[in-house]
Amino acid sequence: xxxxxxxxxxxxxxQGEKANPDYFTGNAWVKLLVNENExxxxxxxVTFEAGARNNWHTHPGGQxxxxxxxxxxxxxxxxxxxxxxxGDVIKIPADIKHWHGASRDSSLTHIAIxxxxxxxxxxxxxxxxxxxxxxxxxx
Amino acid sequence: xxxxxxxxxxxxxxQGEKANPDYFTGNAWVKLLVNENExxxxxxxVTFEAGARNNWHTHPGGQxxxxxxxxxxxxxxxxxxxxxxxGDVIKIPADIKHWHGASRDSSLTHIAIxxxxxxxxxxxxxxxxxxxxxxxxxx
Numbered sequence: 001x002x003x004x005x006x007x008x009x010x011x012x013x014x015q016g017e018k019a020n021p022d023y024f025t026g027n028a029w030v031k032l033l034v035n036e037n038e039x040x041x042x043x044x045x046v047t048f049e050a051g052a053r054n055n056w057h058t059h060p061g062g063q064x065x066x067x068x069x070x071x072x073x074x075x076x077x078x079x080x081x082x083x084x085x086x087g088d089v090i091k092i093p094a095d096i097k098h099w100h101g102a103s104r105d106s107s108l109t110h111i112a113i114x115x116x117x118x119x120x121x122x123x124x125x126x127x128x129x130x131x132x133x134x135x136x137x138x139x
Numbered sequence: 140x141x142x143x144x145x146x147x148x149x150x151x152x153x154q155g156e157k158a159n160p161d162y163f164t165g166n167a168w169v170k171l172l173v174n175e176n177e178x179x180x181x182x183x184x185v186t187f188e189a190g191a192r193n194n195w196h197t198h199p200g201g202q203x204x205x206x207x208x209x210x211x212x213x214x215x216x217x218x219x220x221x222x223x224x225x226g227d228v229i230k231i232p233a234d235i236k237h238w239h240g241a242s243r244d245s246s247l248t249h250i251a252i253x254x255x256x257x258x259x260x261x262x263x264x265x266x267x268x269x270x271x272x273x274x275x276x277x278x
Contacts, residue, residue, distance in 0.1 A: 010149055012207055012226050033228045034203055040179050040254045043203060043228075064173055064182060066250065068151055068207070087151050089172045089182075111205065113252060115179045 011109070012068060013045045019054070023124050025133075026052025028101070036116045047109045048072065053101025053133060056125040058094075061115025063122075065090040065100060072108030073136055074100045075128075081136040084108070099128045103136070150248070151207060152184045158193070162263050164272075165191025167240070175255045186248045187211065192240025192272060195264040197233075200254025202261075204229040204239060211247030212275055213239045214267075220275040223247070238267045242275070 016031025027049040034043035045068075053073065065074070067088045074090055075081040077097040084090060084100070092098055094115075102108040114121045155170025166188040173182035184207075192212065204213070206227045213229055214220040216236040223229060223239070231237055233254075241247040253260045 012205075033205065034230060038230055039201060039203055039252075041252070043205075043252070062178060064178055066151075066172065066182075087153075091173060091177055111250070113178075113180070113182070 010069070011047075015047055016045065019046070023055045023057075024052065025055075025127055026101070028052045028054070033111075036121065040116055042114045042116060042121055044112050044114075045109065046112055047107065048102035049107050050102050050105055051133070053128050054099055055127050056097055056099050058097050058123045058125070059092060059114055059121060060094060060119035060123070061117040061121065062094045063092040063115070064113040065092065066111040066113070068109050068111060070108040071103045071106040072101055072110070073103055073133070074098065075132075083136070083138075084110075097125065101128070101133075104134070149208070150186075154186060155184065158185070162194045162196070163191065164194075164266055165240070167191045167193070172250075175260065179255055181253045181255060181260055183251050183253075184248065185251055186246065187241035188246055189241050189244055190272070192267050193238055194266050195236055195238050197236050197262045197264070198231060198253055198260060199233060199258035199262070200256040200260065201233040202231040202254070203252040204231065205250040205252070207248050207250060209247040210242045210245040211240055211249070212242055212272070213237065214271075222275070222277075223249075236264065240267070240272075243273070 015029045019028035029047045031045040071085045073081045154168045158167035170184040210224045
């Protein structure tokens with residue numbers, strides 16, 4: 001079963017807490033799995049409803065996304081939106097401005113592994129506008 | 140659907156390559172997701188058939204296991220075997236001698252996130268004997 005219907009998702013983790021609306025547009029949830037005092041990375045499971053995404057942001061030490069369910073979007077500044085789906089592993093270099101989230105029609109669940117550095121792990125920037133989010137086109 | 144029958148598993152990643160038999164007893168497979176040149180950790184997906192396990196080993200920088208399917212065992216030296224299952228997150232401290240694998244009757248799939256340090260990421264030790272493996276008892 002490899003469905004993208006959120007109601008059919010075979011969730012591995014509890015949904016967790018509602019993501020901070022200052023940094024997310026639409027409904028998203030974060031389940032913290034490993035905190036920065038426990039390992040050299042912060043690890044969390046993030047679920048986005050269809051249409052939901054995080055703000056533009058950067059990571060001083062980079063980040064790895066492991067998509068465990070659904071279909072979503074990933075975009076780096078000045079590049080087109082990429083479609084991402086279950087089984088994809090996204091390697092986000094340090095200091096690259098980007099955002100990620102669900103696609104227009106499907107939810108997305110990913111594990112996020114974020115390096116902890118002396119400069120922290122994340123710097124939040126402006127929201128992803130509806131115009132930006134809706135710019136995805138199948139290439 | 141939260142099954143432990145391997146034939147019913149809803150696999151996220153390809154199975155990958157057969158694990159090195161010098162360090163594994165029974166059948167296991169490793170799919171490398173992120174290598175040590177790409178991030179501050181090595182990340183892989185590991186699948187163990189029922190009865191399969193890795194050797195005793197240590198990690199200079201610790202390791203995180205995220206169990207995505209099945210039921211397995213985790214044991215630290217001088218402690219009893221713990222049962223682990225889908226959704227469990229195991230935080231393995233640096234330099235603690237341990238092993239992990241499937242249980243007697245079920246396969247196990249986990250993502251392994253291993254810190255990369257100047258001392259490397261893993262030191263392999265002796266095999267887990269059948270007597271050790273079969274010492275699990277429900278507490």
